[in-house]
Amino acid sequence: MNHQTMLLFVLAAVAVIVVVRWVASHTGLPAAALLPLIGIAYALLPGPNISLDPGLVLTVVLPPLLYSAALDSSLLGIRRNLRIVVSLSVVLVLLTALLVGVGFHLFVAGATLAAGIAIGAAIAPPDPVAALAVGRRVNLPPKLVTIIQGEGLLNDATALTILKVAVVAAVGSGFSFPSAVGQFVLAAAGGVAVGAVVAWAVRLARPLTVDPLLSNAISLATPFVAYLLGEELHVSGVLAVVIAGLIVGHHTPRLTSGASRLQTSAVWRLVDFLLEGFVFLLIGQQLPTVVRGLHQYETSTVVAAVAVSVGVVLLLRPAWLVLIQVLPRSLHTRLGGTSDEDEPDEPSGTREARRAERNARRLTRREVVALSWAGTRGVISLAAIFTLPLTTDSGAPFPDRNLLLFCTFVVVLVTLVGQGLTFAPLVRALDLRANDNDQARVRNEARSAAVEAALARLDEVAAEEPDLAEAVNTTRDQLQTRLARYRGRLDLLQSVESSEAPTSPEYEAALRIRRAAIDAQREELLRWRDAGQLSDEGLRILERELDHEELLLPKRAPR
Structure with a gap:
């Protein structure tokens, strides 16, 4: 060939x-x-x-x-x-x-x-x-x-x-x-x-x-x-x-x-x-x-x-x-030196947790x-x-x-x-x-914990560098808005008993609006490029920013 x-x-x-x-x-x-x-x-x-x-x-x-x-x-x-x-x-x-x-x-x-x-x-x-x-x-x-x-x-x-x-x-x-x-x-x-x-x-x-x-x-x-x-x-x-x-x-x-x-x-x-x-x-x-090689067998x-x-x-x-x-x-x-048997002196809560994990x-x-x-x-x-050799040490097949x-x-x-x-x-x-509901709940709990850690770090920054108070307050407002959204999602997830994660019509509408806004920005950037007001290199930089923003949007209801 x-x-x-x-x-x-x-x-x-x-x-x-x-x-x-x-x-x-x-x-x-x-x-x-x-x-x-x-x-x-x-x-x-x-x-x-x-x-x-x-x-x-x-x-x-x-x-x-x-x-x-x-x-x-x-x-x-x-x-x-x-x-x-x-x-x-x-x-x-x-x-x-x-x-x-x-x-x-x-x-x-x-x-x-x-x-x-x-x-x-x-x-x-x-x-x-x-x-x-x-x-x-x-x-x-x-x-x-x-x-x-x-x-x-x-x-x-x-x-x-x-x-x-x-x-x-x-x-x-x-x-x-x-x-x-x-x-x-x-x-x-x-x-x-x-x-x-x-x-x-x-x-x-x-x-x-x-x-x-x-x-x-x-x-x-x-x-x-x-x-x-x-x-x-x-x-x-x-x-x-x-x-x-x-x-x-x-x-x-x-x-x-x-x-x-x-x-x-x-x-x-x-x-x-x-x-x-x-x-x-x-x-x-x-x-x-x-x-091809089967002709020799019965x-x-x-x-x-x-x-x-x-x-x-x-x-x-x-x-x-x-x-x-x-x-x-x-x-x-279990392999790794951990036994499935309960330890005689461990607290009852720990023992029950171990039993639940085993189950x-x-x-x-x-x-x-x-x-x-x-x-x-x-x-x-x-x-x-296919790595099998064609012959043995004696030369036989x-x-x-x-x-x-x-x-x-x-x-x-x-x-x-x-x-x-x-x-x-x-x-x-x-x-x-x-269980989509459980997975979505854990993810939103983790998101909330991550935002709370960020807010705690902002408090440390504000105490150490008072000159940054305005920037800290702006970032804090953004994080608190995000935290409120996560907690609202958690309340919704915990209020239903189904294994399916519930959808939110309001959030779905917000997603459509955000996607429409991103599409409009892309079209405007293309018009600037086609009119010669923006270089292709500049277009690619700004387009990449929009691509990352779009990548953060879930494909379906938030989980």
Whole structure:
């Protein structure tokens, strides 16, 4: 494929991604499920195709996607749900790999245990992109969003480490169980350490992050630095990226300026949009490659392999979620050294608060069902299985490599399209959605507290610098007006019992008026520019001021 053809292909892919995004926004169908189908349709047509380069995916595509997801995740939320997150991203991945391996060894003719564990590791980690896209659209509760995010961030490192160990055993390079466990622990601990060091280095670069352009450059480089440093030290580069993203994201409000955060957020949204689109198109285009190598297998062998792969992936997840909910409370000790048992000497109020927190952490039946169906697989599974070597150390072909590729593709397609298209109807049927009223109330309480802190600081300034009294009074009047608006909103939110945040006709009218005023200002600025009274540079400066003012306006009733 020459450069011009490649450029045409990229432009066509961007056009497809844009159209699919428009269709998804108007139909409610997830783009992550539609794009692979389009990729399959294209792959079946005559003409050039793009093959999946696993090294490129793991080195260039995976780090920025994971880092962006980590930046948007909640470190405190993941820590609050650490037990369930770790059980899904570590224990369930291990169990999936082992069960698929045993299933291949027992039911697939000629398959080895090591090869089965290799595909089990590849298909074990869910890719939460499709589930989260749908979940946010149907207003999935924040607790479930945090769990899905946390699982998706941590499970890739577990799966890729297991895959490396299984490949070593399959190619005959020598294998011992204690060595495998040691390698896994070292890779995980080293990845955490590398991620923390990279995050610390980003924090040291804080003086540079005042400039939005420098902040963007540092942000875009961070995931690649973390991944390459981790891989160079032979630890988990994937986990290093995730840990760096979680720590940097948690401290971003203190590390960067407002202008830097606005620009960096916009850049990462664009990166996510394009990379995810290309990735899902690429998944569909691998169909000819994975089907081409199946001619050497009996139909019964292919059916058995697919049944084991898909069956374990679809059935083990709900079974595991149910199991960890029905275990005795003594086995529900949270990771991190905090026990679920009450302390004998703690006050009764603290004890009741701890019990309420434990109950909030436990999953309801509806939450278990939703999480069971949120296990969509994606490009990580395909990239991982494509890294399998062509031959063993003895020069023989890697056992059942083509069959493993096909089974992985089927699992990805079944979960990505099947679960992706049905997740939204399932969530709606479960009536599982966030409590908008509670979320709006908390946000308005936080807004009121922030304004009260600002008023207190103004009093300090007025006492220290009496000459600024006039400016202080002007700012105080503005803040008190804003505080009165927030408190009025809080009174309205607390007066209703519905989970839906109430709307305010008066505020909606005020929003329309403010938008109309901003539009009128823009039109006048354009007339000045067209008449030659205002330079284009001046227009852009004044327009940016209006853009920021408009950005502060909510899209719907205030929450």
